[in-house]
Amino acid sequence: MTFRITILGAASARPSASKNPASQLINHCEQYFLVDAGEGVQSRLMRVGVNPVKLTAVFISHLHGDHVFGLFPMLSSLGLMGRGAPLHIYAPRPFGEMLEAHRKFFDPELPYEIVWHEVDTTKHELLFENNALEVWSVPLRHRVPTAGFLFREKRAALNVHKEAIGRYGLGVAQITAAKRGEDVRLESGEVVPNEEITYLPRLPRSYAYLSDTNYSAKAVSLVRGVDLLYHEATYAADLKAEAKKRGHSTTTQAAKAAVESGAGRLIVGHFSSRYKDWDALVEECREVFAESYVAEEFGHFDIELKPTPEAERM
Numbered sequence: 001m002t003f004r005i006t007i008l009g010a011a012s013a014r015p016s017a018s019k020n021p022a023s024q025l026i027n028h029c030e031q032y033f034l035v036d037a038g039e040g041v042q043s044r045l046m047r048v049g050v051n052p053v054k055l056t057a058v059f060i061s062h063l064h065g066d067h068v069f070g071l072f073p074m075l076s077s078l079g080l081m082g083r084g085a086p087l088h089i090y091a092p093r094p095f096g097e098m099l100e101a102h103r104k105f106f107d108p109e110l111p112y113e114i115v116w117h118e119v120d121t122t123k124h125e126l127l128f129e130n131n132a133l134e135v136w137s138v139p140l141r142h143r144v145p146t147a148g149f150l151f152r153e154k155r156a157a158l159n160v161h162k163e164a165i166g167r168y169g170l171g172v173a174q175i176t177a178a179k180r181g182e183d184v185r186l187e188s189g190e191v192v193p194n195e196e197i198t199y200l201p202r203l204p205r206s207y208a209y210l211s212d213t214n215y216s217a218k219a220v221s222l223v224r225g226v227d228l229l230y231h232e233a234t235y236a237a238d239l240k241a242e243a244k245k246r247g248h249s250t251t252t253q254a255a256k257a258a259v260e261s262g263a264g265r266l267i268v269g270h271f272s273s274r275y276k277d278w279d280a281l282v283e284e285c286r287e288v289f290a291e292s293y294v295a296e297e298f299g300h301f302d303i304e305l306k307p308t309p310e311a312e313r314m
């Protein structure tokens, strides 16, 4: 039941000898998702031991180079690696033109299909789902159309109290129905309400990636209760006016987003290249929100399973 966020890059605008532009790898139950794809993302995926062939989907927050320059060479490599499965890419509108130009000049023939899903950055919409996970767009406020992404688990199947199985003599069909949330009809004709015999084993976990943005009360409200929040913090607290002008946030604004959304933990990154000491920036966040952590490259954050109080008593 892995839910792990690995930081592949957390710098802004341009790479340096030791820092790479924005990219993260999400592993949810051994399904891999790439979120943003700054320059050099292929080699960083290899360094964390993940073959890009394994990627299910790619989510691009916006079309600034520091978030997308690494994607196109990876599309070519996937062809050389013989990928067969379609690759789903979620990105705002101008992406289609970029993809077309890349394909025309570099990849006119690929052994796999690239499926581009246009992200409407003005809407909070369901973009992707499988049997365990949903990914939603979150409108952000940047200089170009930009979306954040909310990864939210679906509710787990219900468990049936062992004691209830014995008491009512429930059979397999009745237990299966109860797990689906249905009331159970006994042989006597009596109907037992579902909530009397079942409990939720664990709470759904969630992760929100709020890419380049001014502080947005709307975005914060859309990710309320998130377990782990990534929020950009391009500038230190004293450069609030600069941050506003450039469509970015400060450390204290990122921390405020964590407080206002009720997040469990906060990851901050996308620091301007003017800052060499990232720890000092995180300290500014901690003055507002104690559970703040730097997006250290190649570091990872696990979101642990969260049993319900009822399941813990079992």
Ligand SMILES: [Zn+2]
Residues within 6 Å of the ligand: 012, 013, 022, 064, 066, 067, 212, 270
């Ligand atoms: Zn950026």
Ligand SMILES: [Zn+2]
Residues within 6 Å of the ligand: 062, 064, 142, 212
């Ligand atoms: Zn940007």
